[in-house]
Amino acid sequence: MLFTISISEKGAAERRETFDKNEIYVGNDPGNEVMLPKGDVSGWHARILARDGRFIVSDLRSRHGTYVNGRKIAEATIVREGDKICIGTCVLQLAVPKDRSRHAGQDADVGQREAALEAAREAVNRYRTLAKSRPDAFLPDLAASLQNLGMHLSNAGDHEPALEATREAVDTYRTLAKARPDAFLPDLATELNNLGVVLSDLGQREAALEATREAVDAFRSLAKARPDAFLPDLVTSLDNLGFDLSDLGQHEAALEATREATEMQRRLEVSPRPLGPTERGSA
Numbered sequence: 001m002l003f004t005i006s007i008s009e010k011g012a013a014e015r016r017e018t019f020d021k022n023e024i025y026v027g028n029d030p031g032n033e034v035m036l037p038k039g040d041v042s043g044w045h046a047r048i049l050a051r052d053g054r055f056i057v058s059d060l061r062s063r064h065g066t067y068v069n070g071r072k073i074a075e076a077t078i079v080r081e082g083d084k085i086c087i088g089t090c091v092l093q094l095a096v097p098k099d100r101s102r103h104a105g106q107d108a109d110v111g112q113r114e115a116a117l118e119a120a121r122e123a124v125n126r127y128r129t130l131a132k133s134r135p136d137a138f139l140p141d142l143a144a145s146l147q148n149l150g151m152h153l154s155n156a157g158d159h160e161p162a163l164e165a166t167r168e169a170v171d172t173y174r175t176l177a178k179a180r181p182d183a184f185l186p187d188l189a190t191e192l193n194n195l196g197v198v199l200s201d202l203g204q205r206e207a208a209l210e211a212t213r214e215a216v217d218a219f220r221s222l223a224k225a226r227p228d229a230f231l232p233d234l235v236t237s238l239d240n241l242g243f244d245l246s247d248l249g250q251h252e253a254a255l256e257a258t259r260e261a262t263e264m265q266r267r268l269e270v271s272p273r274p275l276g277p278t279e280r281g282s283a
Contacts, residue, residue, distance in 0.1 A: 001050045005034060006093045018097075023049050026087060027060075040064050040088035047265065048094070049239050051197075055079045055094050056239060058262050064088060076239075076258035078246065117156060120149040124165070140184070143172035147191055154198055163198045170195050170211075186230070189218035193237050196244060209244040216241050216257075235264045 024033035027045035042062035059066035067086035130138040146169035153162035176184040196212035238261035245254035
């Protein structure tokens, strides 16, 4: 998701930074997307998750805490445009640009994106033909190409075609996972997460919640067997679940999901990044 962060500090000029991703970290370590070289800012101080024009801020057990509109947060907290996030002596405010065409470099990428979309369509057509004659060999490639096509369509704002491609990818991975869950359940869980996002973009919130819940269940099962590999993906799917529940007005359940995600994130703080393949960049 494209958004900007305004960073201000008493006695210093305000600066703005623009991001086109779903998650960033804030702290005084140079590895953070937003680096605040201040003594009252921890190395990995806070995490910001962005989706659908809204944001979730989590404190990462920082020394001096993170504040939203003057209140110290103890768990993942939903913030909106204009809310003030205080980290040390710095104040951060988040916003979604009204005119995305102002994003640096975006216009220059249009031609490349159109070419990538055409290539994704061609790949789907090619693997669909191959999978008809040799499904054992090429059905996984068809599923992956459909997943890729759905991503490109979604990034282009073509949400209905993106939904069609993503649903077919889910159905294909479901078939594969039924035969070989060890190999394809992670792919199915990832694509269910993606399906939830596309459905949410189209306002189909009940269906989005159903898909996201299934993704959470799948990643919970995977993380139980291999926490080192799948806990980060479970964190992301729980964050998505919190968004979907909040969209439907189920605020207590949304808070429970984000609280669980925060607790798991704390367990991953020894190495807080990267968080895993299910995080949707530009989505």
